[in-house]
Amino acid sequence: MSILTLDIGATAVKYGLFDPNGILFKQGDFPTQAQNGAHSLFVRLTAWIQNLPETISAIGVSTCGQVDPSTGNIMYATDNLPGYTGMQVRSYLEETFSVPVAVENDANAAAIGEAYFGSARGMPDFLCITYGTGIGGAIISDNSIYRGKNGSAGEFGHIITHAGGLPCTCGGKGCYETYASVNALCRRVRAVTGQTLSSHEIMMRIQEDSIANALKDWVYEVAIGLSSLIHALNPYCIILGGGIMENPRLLHLLRKETLELVMPNFRGTLIFGAALGNQAALYGMFHFLRDSVTKGDP
Numbered sequence: 001m002s003i004l005t006l007d008i009g010a011t012a013v014k015y016g017l018f019d020p021n022g023i024l025f026k027q028g029d030f031p032t033q034a035q036n037g038a039h040s041l042f043v044r045l046t047a048w049i050q051n052l053p054e055t056i057s058a059i060g061v062s063t064c065g066q067v068d069p070s071t072g073n074i075m076y077a078t079d080n081l082p083g084y085t086g087m088q089v090r091s092y093l094e095e096t097f098s099v100p101v102a103v104e105n106d107a108n109a110a111a112i113g114e115a116y117f118g119s120a121r122g123m124p125d126f127l128c129i130t131y132g133t134g135i136g137g138a139i140i141s142d143n144s145i146y147r148g149k150n151g152s153a154g155e156f157g158h159i160i161t162h163a164g165g166l167p168c169t170c171g172g173k174g175c176y177e178t179y180a181s182v183n184a185l186c187r188r189v190r191a192v193t194g195q196t197l198s199s200h201e202i203m204m205r206i207q208e209d210s211i212a213n214a215l216k217d218w219v220y221e222v223a224i225g226l227s228s229l230i231h232a233l234n235p236y237c238i239i240l241g242g243g244i245m246e247n248p249r250l251l252h253l254l255r256k257e258t259l260e261l262v263m264p265n266f267r268g269t270l271i272f273g274a275a276l277g278n279q280a281a282l283y284g285m286f287h288f289l290r291d292s293v294t295k296g297d298p
């Protein structure tokens, strides 16, 4: 018996098969083909699951978009995956495969993965923040996801750090992600070098003064947001995710800059890189199903 976990993004669907002991024994990904819409994706997904040689005992879906975890419905998704808003993911998969199904927002799933299998083990209160095209986040409070009124808590990317600043995709101005996402770093580097570099290329060329200065300014932008979150929530630790945060030198710079910005009694806050990388959400979904199967209440 295997637990199938999926992580649905606008670009790719990652999958992982776990045995009941939590060993991830098979993994991979395939393109979402988002332009064909959510319905088409689930038709392909259904055929793919039916063709798996393993016997599936439960399915966990981590997904982009806002999820109602009590129903497993997609409350809202952008047009990056057309037709996804309103889709009843849990009931569809339960009816099709007759197994327990859990559905969770990808940022929350990744945070739970880090909580039980990664960098945040043993931490009852922490934040998980992922830096990429935008900035995603999750709040874990007393070992559980803090959801807020609409289930949308953790939108750290849209905290305003520059009043009246640059326009953001959300319609606001001066949002944190406009200044502190990896896209914002690439934009800064492009402005001083005239070159479009990936975050990996930027970190490889850190010896160049112009790039080092752009990175320094970006680190300050990231740290401003982190220091505000530390003051507001006083977490045990902050887990930083996204490929760029795998760089130990960058983590050191961020830790130093952030802890200089907070009041002395907050300087014990731990700041770590995510341990599970892009598998964190798969591990998080395994955790949810392990619990729900044990309790008999998916």
Ligand SMILES: [Zn+2]
Pocket (backbone or CB within 6 Å): 157, 158, 168, 169, 170, 171, 172, 173, 175
């Ligand atoms: Zn915004």
